[in-house]
Amino acid sequence: xxxxRGLTRRNLLIYFKDxxxxxxxxxxxxxxxxxxxxxxxxxxxxxxxxxxxxxxxIVTKRDVKLLSAGILLAGLMGSSSITxxxxxLTTLVSDRQxxxxxxxxxxxxxxxxxxxxxxxxxxxxxxxxxxxxxTFGLIATRLQGSLLLGLSDVLKLYGLTVLSSLSATALFLxxxxxxxxxxxAGAFFGILSAAAGFVxxxxxxxxxxxxAVRSFCGxxxxxxxxxxxxxxxxxxxxxxxxxxxxxxxxGVFVRELKNAFYSRASLFGRELTDTQTILYVLAVFxxxxxxxxxxxxxxxxxx
Amino acid sequence: MSNAITVEHLVKRYKSLTAVDDISFSVxxxxxxxxxxxxxxxxxxxxxxxxxILKKTSGEAEILGSRLGKDDDAIRANIGIVFQNSVLDxxxxxxxxxxxxxxxxxxxxxxxxxxxxxxxxxxxxxQIWKQRYGKLSGGQRRRVDIVRAMLHRPRILFLDxxxxxxxxxxxKLVWDHIDHLRREQGMTIFLTTHYMEETRDADNVVILxxxxxxxxxxxxxxxxxxxxxxxxxxxxxxxxxxxxxxxxSFTYDADxxxxxxxxxxxxxxxxxxxxxxxxxxxxxxxxxxxxxLTGKEFQI
Numbered sequence: 001x002x003x004x005r006g007l008t009r010r011n012l013l014i015y016f017k018d019x020x021x022x023x024x025x026x027x028x029x030x031x032x033x034x035x036x037x038x039x040x041x042x043x044x045x046x047x048x049x050x051x052x053x054x055x056x057x058i059v060t061k062r063d064v065k066l067l068s069a070g071i072l073l074a075g076l077m078g079s080s081s082i083t084x085x086x087x088x089l090t091t092l093v094s095d096r097q098x099x100x101x102x103x104x105x106x107x108x109x110x111x112x113x114x115x116x117x118x119x120x121x122x123x124x125x126x127x128x129x130x131x132x133x134x135t136f137g138l139i140a141t142r143l144q145g146s147l148l149l150g151l152s153d154v155l156k157l158y159g160l161t162v163l164s165s166l167s168a169t170a171l172f173l174x175x176x177x178x179x180x181x182x183x184x185a186g187a188f189f190g191i192l193s194a195a196a197g198f199v200x201x202x203x204x205x206x207x208x209x210x211x212a213v214r215s216f217c218g219x220x221x222x223x224x225x226x227x228x229x230x231x232x233x234x235x236x237x238x239x240x241x242x243x244x245x246x247x248x249x250x251g252v253f254v255r256e257l258k259n260a261f262y263s264r265a266s267l268f269g270r271e272l273t274d275t276q277t278i279l280y281v282l283a284v285f286x287x288x289x290x291x292x293x294x295x296x297x298x299x300x301x302x303x
Numbered sequence: 304m305s306n307a308i309t310v311e312h313l314v315k316r317y318k319s320l321t322a323v324d325d326i327s328f329s330v331x332x333x334x335x336x337x338x339x340x341x342x343x344x345x346x347x348x349x350x351x352x353x354x355x356i357l358k359k360t361s362g363e364a365e366i367l368g369s370r371l372g373k374d375d376d377a378i379r380a381n382i383g384i385v386f387q388n389s390v391l392d393x394x395x396x397x398x399x400x401x402x403x404x405x406x407x408x409x410x411x412x413x414x415x416x417x418x419x420x421x422x423x424x425x426x427x428x429x430q431i432w433k434q435r436y437g438k439l440s441g442g443q444r445r446r447v448d449i450v451r452a453m454l455h456r457p458r459i460l461f462l463d464x465x466x467x468x469x470x471x472x473x474x475k476l477v478w479d480h481i482d483h484l485r486r487e488q489g490m491t492i493f494l495t496t497h498y499m500e501e502t503r504d505a506d507n508v509v510i511l512x513x514x515x516x517x518x519x520x521x522x523x524x525x526x527x528x529x530x531x532x533x534x535x536x537x538x539x540x541x542x543x544x545x546x547x548x549x550x551x552s553f554t555y556d557a558d559x560x561x562x563x564x565x566x567x568x569x570x571x572x573x574x575x576x577x578x579x580x581x582x583x584x585x586x587x588x589x590x591x592x593x594x595x596l597t598g599k600e601f602q603i
Contacts (some may be wrong), residue, residue, distance in 0.1 A: 002409045002411070003407050006407055007406070009406070010392070010406075014395065090445065099386065099390060102351070102384075102390060103384070105355070106354045106356055107408060108407070143488050230406065241442075246369065
């Protein structure tokens with residue numbers, strides 16, 4: 001175990017000691033935040049307010065602001081777990097390119113310890129960074145008002161970041177095993193940073209896309225997980241609003257907001273429930289682990 | 304003395320390319336063994352096979368009594384490697400690098416610190432312990448690489464072109480440290496190098512060309528067999544002096560005649576003691592051995 005711990009610690013140090021790498025690994029989250037400050041907040045608030053107008057002052061401006069902040073926070077967490085995992089895993093590619101893996105392979109460490117250390121370091125980095133974002137996000141939101149989150153909701157959010165980090169690490173590791181150079185991995189990161197925000201619905205709600213694009217986005221576990229972040233963050237407040245409305249709209253207002261901002265995973269055109277989404281994410285995770293088990297022995301230096 | 308390494312009919316093929324072509328040799332415990340050859344001759348491939356990084360295509364090898372391909376973990380625990388290129392992490396400090404590498408051998412941070420105590424002063428590690436590895440000079444990096452390879456007290460140290468790219472001062476420093484390790488710990492050293500003079504103190508030299516061993520022996524034996532000594536006679540070029548060298552091939556460079564010869568030249572010097580007064584005898588070099596064997600200048 002000392003070997004595994006040492007390998008993992010080294011991979012973590014490489015990520016966390018490179019301040020620029022840490023900053024760039026949050027690129028999508030930074031873009032989401034900047035877009036939010038520039039115009040997304042205004043858009044979200046105007047969409048929610050236009051729907052709420054019919055109910056007079058029942059839905060307050062504070063409610064709208066909090067809902068908007070919830071959408072932002074879900075986008076930040078969804079994107080950070082994806083890009084932090086990817087960024088940490090690029091150590092695997094640079095180790096191969098610089099032949100640092102020769103040095104590791106010539107020690108008595110086991111092959112499984114080597115690959116598991118990359119996996120674990122990526123997972124831990126993503127969990128730490130996403131927890132930081134979540135904690136700061138919850139504090140910042142609380143300063144504006146209450147999202148009415150219970151302890152179980154908060155624990156669920158922290159738990160979802162764990163699932164999200166596991167899922168993203170398992171998804172990207174087979175990809176990293178196939179990259180031959182850091183420049184190729186870097187080029188892909190540029191595409192990923194730009195695309196991830198759209199795919200998980202952080203830049204704009206997926207409901208804005210065509211059904212075909214929505215189905216495509218739903219394939220990625222990150223999309224369903226971001227939707228789960230959103231529902232966990234917003235459901236208590238939406239339920240409270242629905243209660244305040246007292247059934248005068250038959251629940252249409254809240255349902256429409258969910259349709260607009262939640263972007264559930266869908267398979268064969270059928271939307272998945274929260275439980276089904278988690279099961280889908282776990283199924284993709286298992287598939288990715290199987291892919292790693294197949295690919296790694298073929299590409300590992302040590303045969 | 305028993306063999307530290309025994310290699311028999313080792314072959315490594317990459318599709319149509321045969322990188323190592325049926326080589327056999329042995330290295331005695333405590334020896335300095337030198338592996339020479341041009342780029343692409345198969346030196347690093349052989350080292351990587353012996354260090355369990357690459358899989359051999361065929362053949363057998365035994366390292367300190369452990370069979371390659373069967374007892375690889377035992378081999379890994381007993382060998383240290385200084386690779387051609389630095390393989391430590393630029394972003395981490397020297398200390399972080401050494402502690403993380405030590406952990407691969409099951410050593411705790413305090414055990415690593417205890418083990419590098421003997422090197423702290425001689426390798427000037429205490430001054431650079433907290434510096435980032437990527438910010439060190441070439442010589443400093445090499446010293447850290449050597450200490451890294453020694454952390455687990457290996458019995459065999461593989462040095463794959465350890466001084467390539469270093470200035471002469473750093474090269475000398477690195478060799479002083481390696482010599483010190485050999486003397487103090489009786490370690491077996493397996494060296495590949497581009498610098499022929501670095502093989503001067505080797506107990507045995509193997510020369511590879513296109514994956515095959517073309518000769519092996521002690522430096523002295525190889526020089527006797529494949530290199531000519533030279534008489535450098537410092538005198539002006541005149542017809543009279545040319546006549547002294549009648550029957551011998553020679554060249555004239557700037558201020559001296561250069562006369563290759565094999566065996567002894569004392570008879571010639573005795574016969575011409577009045578004419579040949581200012582001279583020196585230069586022994587054949589390993590460069591000459593390499594040139595004569597491969598027909599190629601050694602390329603770096």
